[in-house]
Amino acid sequence: MIISARGLRKDFTVNRKVGRFRRERHVVSAVDGVDLSVERGEMLGYIGPNGAGKSTTLKMLTGVLTPSGGEVTVCGLAPVAKRTTLARRIGVVFGQRSQLWWDLPLAESFSLLRHIYRVPDSDHAARLKMCSQLLALDEFIETPVRQLSLGQRMRGELTAALLHGPEVLFLDEPTIGLDVLSKQAVRDFLAGVATRGDTTVVLTTHDLADIEKLCRRLVVIDHGRVVHDGTVDELHARYRSRRVIVADLDTPWPDGLTLPGADVTSVTADGHRVTLALDGATAGEVVAALAGAVPLRDLSVQEPEIEDVIAKLYRS
Amino acid sequence: MAEPGRLTIYTRVLRAQIRSQAQYRLSFAFELFASMLTNALDIATVFVLFSVGGGLGGFGAREVLLMAALSAASFATADLTMGNVDNLRVYIRRGVFDSLLLRPLSALGQLMAVTFALRRVGRAVLGLTLYTVALCVADIDWDIPRLLFAIVVPFTGAAFFCSLFVAGATVAFWWIESGEVANAFTYGGRDFTSYPSNMYGGWFRDLFTLGLGFGFVAYFPALALTGQPDPLGVPGWLHWCSPLVTLAAMCLAAVFWRFGVRHYRSTGS
Numbered sequence: 001m002i003i004s005a006r007g008l009r010k011d012f013t014v015n016r017k018v019g020r021f022r023r024e025r026h027v028v029s030a031v032d033g034v035d036l037s038v039e040r041g042e043m044l045g046y047i048g049p050n051g052a053g054k055s056t057t058l059k060m061l062t063g064v065l066t067p068s069g070g071e072v073t074v075c076g077l078a079p080v081a082k083r084t085t086l087a088r089r090i091g092v093v094f095g096q097r098s099q100l101w102w103d104l105p106l107a108e109s110f111s112l113l114r115h116i117y118r119v120p121d122s123d124h125a126a127r128l129k130m131c132s133q134l135l136a137l138d139e140f141i142e143t144p145v146r147q148l149s150l151g152q153r154m155r156g157e158l159t160a161a162l163l164h165g166p167e168v169l170f171l172d173e174p175t176i177g178l179d180v181l182s183k184q185a186v187r188d189f190l191a192g193v194a195t196r197g198d199t200t201v202v203l204t205t206h207d208l209a210d211i212e213k214l215c216r217r218l219v220v221i222d223h224g225r226v227v228h229d230g231t232v233d234e235l236h237a238r239y240r241s242r243r244v245i246v247a248d249l250d251t252p253w254p255d256g257l258t259l260p261g262a263d264v265t266s267v268t269a270d271g272h273r274v275t276l277a278l279d280g281a282t283a284g285e286v287v288a289a290l291a292g293a294v295p296l297r298d299l300s301v302q303e304p305e306i307e308d309v310i311a312k313l314y315r316s
Numbered sequence: 317m318a319e320p321g322r323l324t325i326y327t328r329v330l331r332a333q334i335r336s337q338a339q340y341r342l343s344f345a346f347e348l349f350a351s352m353l354t355n356a357l358d359i360a361t362v363f364v365l366f367s368v369g370g371g372l373g374g375f376g377a378r379e380v381l382l383m384a385a386l387s388a389a390s391f392a393t394a395d396l397t398m399g400n401v402d403n404l405r406v407y408i409r410r411g412v413f414d415s416l417l418l419r420p421l422s423a424l425g426q427l428m429a430v431t432f433a434l435r436r437v438g439r440a441v442l443g444l445t446l447y448t449v450a451l452c453v454a455d456i457d458w459d460i461p462r463l464l465f466a467i468v469v470p471f472t473g474a475a476f477f478c479s480l481f482v483a484g485a486t487v488a489f490w491w492i493e494s495g496e497v498a499n500a501f502t503y504g505g506r507d508f509t510s511y512p513s514n515m516y517g518g519w520f521r522d523l524f525t526l527g528l529g530f531g532f533v534a535y536f537p538a539l540a541l542t543g544q545p546d547p548l549g550v551p552g553w554l555h556w557c558s559p560l561v562t563l564a565a566m567c568l569a570a571v572f573w574r575f576g577v578r579h580y581r582s583t584g585s
Binding site: 012055059062064065066080083084085087088096097098101102103104108109112115116117118137144250277 | 325327328332335336337339340368411412414415417418419420423538578579580581582
């Protein structure tokens with residue numbers, strides 16, 4: 001187990017104004033008893049609404065914040081007590097925080113990081129070469145960081161976090177604010193990291209497409225507590241989100257027609273378009289039954305939207 | 317391949333910082349100019365002090381100069397190396413401090429490196445030159461202990477001020493809007509140490525001279541070097557204790573810092 005947290009808590013005291021001069025102290029638990037265990041090589045999506053405690057958890061796992069309670073180890077180390085030792089073994093990309101030197105060319109940041117992390121020359125060169133190929137760094141590696149676009153900078157940050165060959169990579173909102181192409185580049189790159197399997201990845205995001213493309217396991221946190229820990233499919237099963245078949249027909253849908261193992265959820269376009277939600281049957285069975293019952297023109301199968309499920313979760 | 321020492325790594329970070337600052341040439345030139353102007357005013361103050369008659373608190377002009385020069389040398393050296401650590405509050409607010417904590421280096425060491433201001437090098441050189449002049453002018457019976465003490469003491473004084481800068485900066489861990497509170501002690505302390513401590517009055521003098529240890533930056537060392545008794549009646553052996561007092565101040569500052577980092581709250585996401 002590379003990450004282990006039991007009853008992890010972080011309380012903040014907040015002073016709230018009461019009347020003109022008086023202030024009241026309140027204790028707010030940003031993280032309220034999180035249990036988490038992650039195996040080596042896993043890719044974990046850690047999601048939740050704003051203020052749910054995602055970033056706070058990540059900061060405790062990386063040794064930035066001292067937990068108020070509970071136990072936590074990363075790579076077998078206590079993050080705060082062994083901060084500098086742990087720092088060599090993890091990589092961190094905080095979307096809003098830069099690890100790069102703002103006024104210096106990207107290449108210089110990389111070379112400084114090589115010294116800071118004491119990475120042997122050959123290892124550094126090999127990792128940098130791999131990253132520049134996958135992330136197309138060459139066109140802007142000599143540009144000062146302050147002049148880079150957000151997408152370019154993020155590609156730089158990813159490289160910076162991986163140059164010392166970390167065992168765990170923590171990503172906090174790595175795709176925030178990126179355009180579609182840059183998002184795609186970042187996702188493809190991370191998918192590559194995941195399939196190589198030697199780096200454990202923990203990813204927080206608001207963009208659920210990141211999770212669908214990258215993570216098998218999903219931990220949902222709300223008000224500082226874990227509300228779901230499992231695969232994406234388990235999340236769908238638990239909240240009964242179903243795959244949907246949308247069929248276009250040559251003749252209108254006959255009133256009252258039902259198919260076994262599927263529910264008709266809507267009939268539109270004067271009966272020429274019908275939407276069926278799978279309920280027990282496979283897509284193949286329903287399509288076969290459908291083709292036997294009505295003249296089909298066109299058909300598509302839609303995966304359930306993870307966003308809908310999460311929205312349901314947050315609301316409950 | 318020999319592993320590079322820690323110092324080399326910090327030196328690299330420091331050089332990167334200097335290169336970053338040098339990117340903004342015009343601004344750097346302006347700051348250097350402004351800093352030199354301040355230096356010139358500092359020297360002018362010393363001369364004004366002399367033209368008024370020189371003596372203060374029962375000491376002759378040469379002793380007063382020695383105290384002022386020692387204070388200036390100590391403070392300028394401290395200011396060069398750690399004078400900007402109070403930027404910590406800005407770094408905390410912008411979240412830069414998170415990034416420092418994510419690297420396998422001491423957070424304080426990095427903070428020193430990233431806040432280093434090269435433009436202050438002139439002032440430190442000037443302070444040390446002024447101190448050398450004051451040593452030559454002063455009435456000192458030179459022997460080996462005094463020579464060693466004279467060499468060490470501007471640096472213990474600098475370390476004392478550095479401890480103050482660090483202790484002052486840690487306030488930001490609890491109170492991000494701490495503003496310039498700590499400067500009352502750092503810049504205030506510099507002004508206090510520029511003059512003979514015995515010229516201040518009552519509890520204020522005792523608190524700053526002995527309680528907070530400011531007397532050990534320039535006042536007591538100058539007495540030790542010139543072999544004069546203290547009008548306040550502090551025994552002679554205590555005049556030589558600046559290094560010990562500085563050590564105590566550094567330990568206290570280190571405790572403050574560690575405690576502060578443990579209570580760091582970070583900001584936003």
